[in-house]
Amino acid sequence: MLAKALGRIGNAYQRKGDLASAVKYFNKSLTEHRTPDILTKLKEVEKAKAEAERLAYINPELSAQAREEGNIKFKGGDFAGAVKDYTESIKRDPSDARGYNNRAAAYMKLVAFPEALKDTEQAIKTDPKFGKCSMTLPSFRSRFTDSRICHTVKAYIRKSSVLFGMREYTKALQAIQDAAEHDTENQHAKEIQSQEYKIQTEIFTQRGSESQEETYARAMRDPEVAVRPSLLLSLLLFPWD
Structure with missing residues (x-):
């Protein structure tokens, strides 16, 4: 009974768009009693939460800033550091091909x-x-x-x-x-x-x-x-x- 109640609370949070709370209560439900239905819902919500966080992280201005920081490190010979900055640039704006192209250059330097x-x-x-x-x-x-x-x-x-x-x-x-x-x-x-x-x-x-x-x-x-x-x-x- 407790598992079902926790599952219903998770469903309510999911409908409200509070995905973090939905994940929390679905996990609590599974701790009490593991059911395929709640497990499927948990995976769906975790996937939606991850995508929402990815989209919220996108910021072209910060992407350009990270890419420029990578360029500075690349010119200074810090290729591993450049890879890190270019990776951040890609996360901030995955639609800008320059991040991938620049990171490829850094990877080449690292063989x-x-x-x-x-x-x-x-x-x-x-x-x-x-x-x-x-x-x-x-x-x-x-x-x-x-x-x-x-x-x-x-x-x-x-x-x-x-x-x-x-x-x-x-x-x-x-x-x-x-x-x-x-x-x-x-x-x-x-x-x-x-x-x-x-x-x-x-x-x-x-x-x-x-x-x-x-x-x-x-x-x-x-x-x-x-x-x-x-x-x-x-x-x-x-x-x-």
């Missing part, structure tokens, strides 16, 4: 390549247009470009660098070609060309005495290469002896 790769992919996923340097105001074209949109190009470049560090050269080449496709105003052309040449050189070195026909056959066994003609062409057109 935490899997984490860095995950962050570059999240930066692109969070805002696919982030970094696509083509949105300008016509009357100010020569002096205005949406800087926030221009970071997806940087995310693809960084992704390529991470994959290069992981010795995933074909994937690194694919990422840098994605960067080039997004860099419609060639703002990062020099950096992209330099990265692509570095990747191609490494691929060529690894290829050794392999013939062009053998390279083609090997490349076609990679599904990512087979479905991207431009990637296959890049692998085959690099200078041969």
Whole structure:
């Protein structure tokens, strides 16, 4: 009887939106008598409470402040500290891809390549247009470009660098070609060309005495290469002896 009464109190608090009290009384109910119904309600309320707290924590201004603090630590060589600040920036505004992109750079310095790769992919996923340097105001074209949109190009470049560090050269080449496709105003052309040449050189070195026909056959066994003609062409057109 006591368990049911406590469960009803929990239900009442849940309807009022007092999720903390609802969790408290559902837990008390389960202590008296464990039932599937109350356990399910507890999990639902805990999930809703966590989401409400996450949303309440969002503050773009504090996100920017944390990101700037991370930038200062990054420049000072405190990469672990920078990761912490960038993580706080992401929590404060998970819709801003810059937090993920910057944290990826810090992870790279710590040689935490899997984490860095995950962050570059999240930066692109969070805002696919982030970094696509083509949105300008016509009357100010020569002096205005949406800087926030221009970071997806940087995310693809960084992704390529991470994959290069992981010795995933074909994937690194694919990422840098994605960067080039997004860099419609060639703002990062020099950096992209330099990265692509570095990747191609490494691929060529690894290829050794392999013939062009053998390279083609090997490349076609990679599904990512087979479905991207431009990637296959890049692998085959690099200078041969």
